[in-house]
Amino acid sequence: MKTNELAARLTSKFGEGILGVDEFPGLLGRVRFDAAIASKLFHTFRDDLGFAHLTMVGAIDWIDHREVFYTLWSDADRVYVMLSANLPSDAPTIASAVPVWPSANAHEREAWDLVGIRFEGHPDLRRIFMPEGYAYHPLLRSFKIHEPEDLEVKVRSE
Amino acid sequence: MSGQTPLPAKVPPASAGPSAAIADMPLEVIGQPGVPFVEIETLRAREFIPAAKEALTSLLKEQANGKLIRPVFNWAGRNSLFPLHWGLACCAIEFAAAFGARWDAERFGVVPRSSPRQCDLLIVNGTVTWKVAHKLIALYEQMPEPKWAIAMGNCATGGGPFRTAYSVVPGVDKLIPVDVYIAGCPPRPENLLDGILRLEQLIKERGA
Numbered sequence: 001m002k003t004n005e006l007a008a009r010l011t012s013k014f015g016e017g018i019l020g021v022d023e024f025p026g027l028l029g030r031v032r033f034d035a036a037i038a039s040k041l042f043h044t045f046r047d048d049l050g051f052a053h054l055t056m057v058g059a060i061d062w063i064d065h066r067e068v069f070y071t072l073w074s075d076a077d078r079v080y081v082m083l084s085a086n087l088p089s090d091a092p093t094i095a096s097a098v099p100v101w102p103s104a105n106a107h108e109r110e111a112w113d114l115v116g117i118r119f120e121g122h123p124d125l126r127r128i129f130m131p132e133g134y135a136y137h138p139l140l141r142s143f144k145i146h147e148p149e150d151l152e153v154k155v156r157s158e
Numbered sequence: 159m160s161g162q163t164p165l166p167a168k169v170p171p172a173s174a175g176p177s178a179a180i181a182d183m184p185l186e187v188i189g190q191p192g193v194p195f196v197e198i199e200t201l202r203a204r205e206f207i208p209a210a211k212e213a214l215t216s217l218l219k220e221q222a223n224g225k226l227i228r229p230v231f232n233w234a235g236r237n238s239l240f241p242l243h244w245g246l247a248c249c250a251i252e253f254a255a256a257f258g259a260r261w262d263a264e265r266f267g268v269v270p271r272s273s274p275r276q277c278d279l280l281i282v283n284g285t286v287t288w289k290v291a292h293k294l295i296a297l298y299e300q301m302p303e304p305k306w307a308i309a310m311g312n313c314a315t316g317g318g319p320f321r322t323a324y325s326v327v328p329g330v331d332k333l334i335p336v337d338v339y340i341a342g343c344p345p346r347p348e349n350l351l352d353g354i355l356r357l358e359q360l361i362k363e364r365g366a
Contacts, residue, residue, distance in 0.1 A: 129325060131289050138324035145322055 001077060003029040006049075013044065028081040035085045035094045039121075042070075042100040045083070050076045054097060057107035059115040061140050066092045068117050070104075087117065096122040114139040228365070235278065235304070236361040239354065242277040242297065243270035247284025249311040249344040256347035263347075268354055274300040279357070280334070281350075285313040285320060286327040298334045306337045306361070308353055315339045 006029050007021035017037035024030040033041055045051040051072035060067045069084040085094060096119040097104035108119045109128040116137035119125060127134060136143055245253060256263045257270060271277050274297045286294055298307065309330050312318035317328035330336060337360060340353040 129289065131292065134288070136324075143324070145324060 001028065001079075006031075006081070009049075010041075010044075014041065017041070024082060026080065028077070028079045030082045030084055032084050032086075035087055038085065038097075039095040039100075041083065042095075042097050045072055045081070046100050050074045051081060054101035054103050054107075055080070057097065057104055057111055059111040059117045061089075061115055063089075063141050065089055066115060066117060068092075068094055068111060070097060092116060093118045093120055095120050098122055113137070116140060232361065232365060236358045238267040238269075239279045239306070239357070240269055240271045240277045241279040241281045241308075242274050242301070243272050244280075244297065245283060246286065246290070247311075247313065249283035249314070252344045252347055252350060253281060253283045253310065256350045261347040261351060263351055263354065266351070266354060266358075274298075275302065277301050278305045279354075280305070280307045281310050282307065282314040282330045282334075282336075283310040283344075285318065286330050286333070287325050288327060289325070291327055291333055294330070295333055306357055307334055308338045308340060308357060309336045310340045310350060310353070311345055312341060312343045315341065318343060 003021060003023055007018075010018045010021065010031065014033070014037055017034045017040075019032040019034060022030045022032070031041075051074045053073040053075065055071040055073050058069050058071075060069075066087045066089055067084060068087060069082055072081050072083065073079075074081070087094060092115075094117065096108060098108065098119075099121065105122070105124070106128065108117075108122055109124070109126060111117045112119060112122075112125055113127040113129050114137060126132065130136075130138065245251075255261060257268075268279075274280075278301060280298055280301060282294065298305070307330075309315045313320065313326070314330045317323075317326050320326040321328045327333060338353045338357045340349050342349050345353075
């Protein structure tokens with residue numbers, strides 16, 4: 001399958017939900033999609049296109065919006081593909097990929113912990129690196145290193 | 159054959175071993191001559207603890223202000239520091255080497271223990287993250303008094319290269335009181351031994 005074939009198949013199925021399919025070095029393509037169709041798109045990629053393996057979930061804070069991306073691997077075609085969605089900074093919410101690929105569990109917890117992406121339908125969306133009750137998402141651009149004394153008070157009060 | 163006299167009935171049969179006979183004896187008899195070795199050892203150990211306790215309590219009663227007995231406890235305590243066997247990061251490798259054959263910290267009476275309830279020394283050997291900070295405090299609070307803490311290496315002393323990271327405690331003295339700081343990244347086992355000996359000196363001077 002080529003990138004333009006993938007683009008044609010996805011656009012015929014989802015229409016407006018697919019914002020674009022770009023060429024990307026080392027990948028079959030980079031699919032930019034609307035967060036509203038996330039769950040259906042995941043099922044399509046796993047069941048119809050054969051991408052059975054989720055390699056990683058990542059997130060970036062672009063200050064005016066946040067991006068969450070998924071890298072998938074197809075054993076049949078031996079090719080990677082990347083899915084990418086832009087989320088508004090004030091409500092960064094997207095459907096969880098855990099029902100489709102269980103390996104997304106820890107990756108989504110990490111994206112929630114560090115960048116503050118909310119994954120709807122995640123079975124156990126707790127922090128994974130920072131202590132429970134920590135108030136910040138430290139990989140956001142707005143995060144400042146706090147005085148140790150502030151954090152000390154925080155740890156002791158828990 | 160007919161002239162042979164029968165054995166006297168009083169002699170116990172040979173099959174009954176000494177332990178069977180001892181089980182029936184009253185406690186006072188055990189430990190007398192003729193009783194097998196193992197039981198005597200057990201009895202001695204059993205009797206030793208009350209005897210030592212009695213001796214110590216009489217000493218303490220005589221020395222109500224503790225002038226005589228406190229230096230003894232200080233001497234015994236500082237020469238048998240038991241650190242907690244708790245490894246955090248790469249300093250734990252040096253910590254392990256210090257108790258190996260080459261450096262052999264045990265010759266100073268320093269024996270790592272697995273439970274904080276058996277320890278009087280917490281050696282924080284590595285980077286402490288905020289995630290593990292609760293556990294560190296809990297371990298320290300489980301140790302019985304009197305207790306001491308050593309911050310081993312740059313990370314435990316002041317956060318090391320991760321001082322400005324969002325996830326790392328910049329110095330373990332933000333969490334627990336620390337008596338001795340050891341610099342190094344990681345410190346060599348000699349440095350750790352030096353720190354332990356300095357702590358012994360500190361305990362001697364404080365008289366705790």
